[in-house]
Amino acid sequence: MRRNWRANRVIFLLVCLSVCLVLLAASVSGATAPLEGTAATPMNYLAGIFTDITRQTNSFVSDLTEIQSLRARNAELEEALARYQTELVELREINNDYRRISELVEYASTARDQEHLVAEVISYDQNALMRTMVINRGVRHGVARGMPVVTGQGLVGRITDVTANAARVMLVTDPNSNVNARLQTSRAQGRVEGQLTGNLRMMWIPLEAEVQVGDVVLTSGLGGNFPPDIQIGQVESRQREEFALNQQAEVRSLVDFDNLEFVLVITSFQPIDVSAFE
Amino acid sequence: MGNFLSIPILALAAILQASIVPQIRILGGGPDLIFLLVLAWAINARLESSVIWAFVGGIMQDLMSAAPLGTSTVGLLLLVFAISGLGQQVHKIGFIIMLGLVLFGTLAQQIIIMLVLAFSGFTMQWGFNLTFVIAPTILYNLVLIWPVYWFVLRLQRRVSRTGSSV
Numbered sequence: 001m002r003r004n005w006r007a008n009r010v011i012f013l014l015v016c017l018s019v020c021l022v023l024l025a026a027s028v029s030g031a032t033a034p035l036e037g038t039a040a041t042p043m044n045y046l047a048g049i050f051t052d053i054t055r056q057t058n059s060f061v062s063d064l065t066e067i068q069s070l071r072a073r074n075a076e077l078e079e080a081l082a083r084y085q086t087e088l089v090e091l092r093e094i095n096n097d098y099r100r101i102s103e104l105v106e107y108a109s110t111a112r113d114q115e116h117l118v119a120e121v122i123s124y125d126q127n128a129l130m131r132t133m134v135i136n137r138g139v140r141h142g143v144a145r146g147m148p149v150v151t152g153q154g155l156v157g158r159i160t161d162v163t164a165n166a167a168r169v170m171l172v173t174d175p176n177s178n179v180n181a182r183l184q185t186s187r188a189q190g191r192v193e194g195q196l197t198g199n200l201r202m203m204w205i206p207l208e209a210e211v212q213v214g215d216v217v218l219t220s221g222l223g224g225n226f227p228p229d230i231q232i233g234q235v236e237s238r239q240r241e242e243f244a245l246n247q248q249a250e251v252r253s254l255v256d257f258d259n260l261e262f263v264l265v266i267t268s269f270q271p272i273d274v275s276a277f278e
Numbered sequence: 279m280g281n282f283l284s285i286p287i288l289a290l291a292a293i294l295q296a297s298i299v300p301q302i303r304i305l306g307g308g309p310d311l312i313f314l315l316v317l318a319w320a321i322n323a324r325l326e327s328s329v330i331w332a333f334v335g336g337i338m339q340d341l342m343s344a345a346p347l348g349t350s351t352v353g354l355l356l357l358v359f360a361i362s363g364l365g366q367q368v369h370k371i372g373f374i375i376m377l378g379l380v381l382f383g384t385l386a387q388q389i390i391i392m393l394v395l396a397f398s399g400f401t402m403q404w405g406f407n408l409t410f411v412i413a414p415t416i417l418y419n420l421v422l423i424w425p426v427y428w429f430v431l432r433l434q435r436r437v438s439r440t441g442s443s444v
Contacts, residue, residue, distance in 0.1 A: 009325070013359050016329055020336075020355060023348035027340075028398050032347055040341040043293055047342065050297030058301055 100262045107152035108264060114227070115268035117141060119149075121260045122166070131174035131194060131257070132157075137265060138165040146225070146271035149263050153254040154231040155179065155219060156263050167265075171257055172232065173198050180223045181232055183209065184216040192217060192232050192251060200233055200251040207247055211238045217251050224272025280327055280437045284319075284334040287433075291315055292338035306407075307414030309422045312339045312350065313357070313387055317379060318423070318430035320358040321365070328358035349394045353387035376427070380419045388412045 026032045101118065108116040119135035137143045139162055149156040149169045157177065161168040170177055177194040181202060188209030190202040202217060215235040221228030233253040240247040291311040299308040312335040320328035336351025361379065388411070396402045 009359060009362065012325070012329075013355070016333075016355050017352065019333075020348045020351045023337075023351070024346050024394065024398070027347035036341060036347060043289060043296075043338075043342060047293045047296040050293060051301075054298045054301045 103152040104262055104264050114266050116264040117267050119263050119265055121263060131171040133169050133171065135167050135169060135263060138163045138167050140164050142267050143167045143265055148226050148266045148269055150230055150266060151255055151263055154233060156255055172200060173257055179226055179232060180220045181217050182220040183211065184218055185212065186210045189220055200253055202249045202251050205247045205249060211235060211247060211249050213237060227269050279440055281330045284331045288312060288315060288335045288338045292342045296342040304414040306411040307418065309418035310415055313384065314419060314423055314426040315430060316354050317357060317383055318427040320361040322434050325362045332358045345395060346398050349391055352394060353390035357383050357387060376423065377420060380423050381416055384416045384419045385412060388415060
């Protein structure tokens with residue numbers, strides 16, 4: 001009998017399939033649900049452990065494979081950063097230049113009765129006893145000797161020498177510089193002389209004139225060397241000596257002479273020659 | 279002895295099928311470890327033992343999925359009977375026949391599963407499943423049958439040495 005069952009594989013197959021179908025029907029109907037749940041619980045628990053292990057292994061392997069690409073990406077980014085830093089420095093310079101030039105343009109727009117030429121400072125005097133600088137505008141650009149040089153902060157100096165494409169400017173801080181000036185408040189006249197220390201001193205102020213700290217000092221226009229009403233600086237302190245015939249004042253210019261990059265040359269002004277009257 | 283070994287081995291295979299295989303899928307398909315173990319056992323075992331392995335493997339597989347109990351068993355049963363019938367026809371199941379068993383067996387098993395699920399009320403996308411699931415599964419099975427068969431063969435030889443029939 002047993003051998004017949006084994007020999008008759010078709011019947012054996014049909015019996016097995018019938019058992020399968022019964023199992024399927026019971027499962028679909030939900031009859032085996034409690035048994036399935038109980039049997040699956042320990043297997044699901046173990047499957048969870050294996051899943052965690054697999055995920056951690058996958059993560060470790062992918063981290064290892066990513067190291068090479070991360071190194072390459074890091075090198076790329078460092079190169080790009082260096083490039084952008086260089087560009088940033090250049091852009092900051094351009095921005096600074098723009099700011100300085102826009103200050104000059106703003107100043108020039110307020111002084112509408114004057115014509116201005118923008119010039120770039122290209123060098124300073126190497127001699128420690130002199131305070132001069134060279135700008136990149138010359139005869140070809142309409143620059144002539146005696147023309148005043150200014151910035152938005154005030155008077156810088158005067159053109160003393162000119163070549164075809166450059167000009168030398170004597171700064172107001174040069175000891176040889178003399179500018180006829182007046183105090184804005186009291187209208188008192190005097191003369192501003194340059195000091196090697198970089199300061200300015202207003203001399204020959206009448207004794208009776210009221211000099212206050214903070215007073216604005218302007219060019220007076222007397223003598224014909226400079227146009228009037230250009231700011232020179234502000235009074236920092238006053239000196240009055242006993243038995244002196246006049247008083248003096250220390251004047252601080254608002255111009256940063258050590259960091260000048262762009263200046264304006266007043267090309268519409270020609271100094272007046274008064275030597276015939278001396 | 280071999281029949282009792284089916285429970286821990288196929289239970290472990292079902293656990294690995296549910297935990298590791300999803301991490302290594304290509305498209306939607308991965309190796310079918312239960313199928314490979316049952317096929318490898320059936321090649322050198324008697325029909326009764328293979329039927330037990332098919333039942334145990336199918337139930338273990340279905341316990342770890344949403345498919346009704348018995349879904350995988352149908353295809354596995356047909357597989358072991360086919361292998362038994364083939365074993366009567368050929369002297370030895372060689373390399374080509376093994377590949378053919380894996381190829382057509384996987385295809386038949388997956389189609390039967392889809393049919394059973396469709397009759398049970400699940401929605402099936404036949405064309406999509408064929409390319410997205412079944413094709414990668416066949417590829418995986420064709421590669422993994424060799425180590426699985428080697429393992430099962432060693433197991434069967436060890437069981438035979440203990441005096442138990444396989």
